[in-house]
Amino acid sequence: MCQKYSSDVQRGVNQLANALNGYIAPIVEAILKEKGDVYKFAGDAVLGLWPFENNSIDHQREQAKRVISCALYMKKSFCNYMTPIGTILNIKSAIALGSYSIIFLRGTTPACSKILDEYEIKMQSSIRNVNFPSQTTKLANSTNYISKTGLNQETIENCKTNLINYYVCYGSAVVSVRNAEHQCKSQDVIVDMATWLLLDSDS
Structure with a gap:
């Protein structure tokens, strides 16, 4: 997609930005609607977080269901998305359960x-x-x-x-979701073992 937009020297950058914003903005809205937080954007990827309000299994299970519901909605709504130049965009979702920490740094x-x-x-x-x-x-x-x-x-x-704010998110949840993401293919929704076992315990 970048190659196609770059052929238009005058308007290519703005057109690419508008196309990505038009695609990613409703994805962000879907995450926020399901009580998630958008941690960061990495290229065309979005990392969302759903913190636990307490440590009860029932609450964790409900959060996991909420995340999966969000992923299924995004798959239904944002796959086979046609851009103005005819490029088709698809989405894939990786879901993981675990702990994480965020460190905030400041610099110039x-x-x-x-x-x-x-x-x-x-x-x-x-x-x-x-x-x-x-x-x-x-x-x-x-x-x-x-x-x-x-x-x-x-x-x-x-x-x-x-001053510039820097922040780093790390922990088992981040590692797990990255590993799950590497297993994903276009239009997949994949969960890690911890999430699977949490949901399976409800059956």
Whole structure:
């Protein structure tokens, strides 16, 4: 699909984005409707999470049924989806049960990191030359550094405040769903053994 859209240099990127958004948006809505959370997008893949509110088997089983119901709905609704350029899109779903953790990290862009590193080094170097640095001295040092480098105070402050959020999800559930996804073929709905046993215990 990317190759077909790339042939139109002027509009290809926007057309590709619109086609994917038109396909993925209702998938996201289906996940949210079934009380799931969308964790991230990875290319044309969507990772959804359905956290357990408690550890009771009945609750876990109901959550598993909700996830499978969502997957079956998406298979029915979003397979054989025709894009404006005639490419057919299909969906496959991998479902896994297990624990997971999410770690949130914060950082800056490489350009901002360089600016802030140089700024802090210059500031610390200037302050060490003063026995009792006051706010006035710090402000003067800051002004001198900015005037020498050609930067402005707004750039420095933006680099301090415009931090980037990173997050990582890991755990047995993530590993299991990735393994299940590798077993999937187009239009498949596949569940891992833990989910299967949980549902089977209800019969």
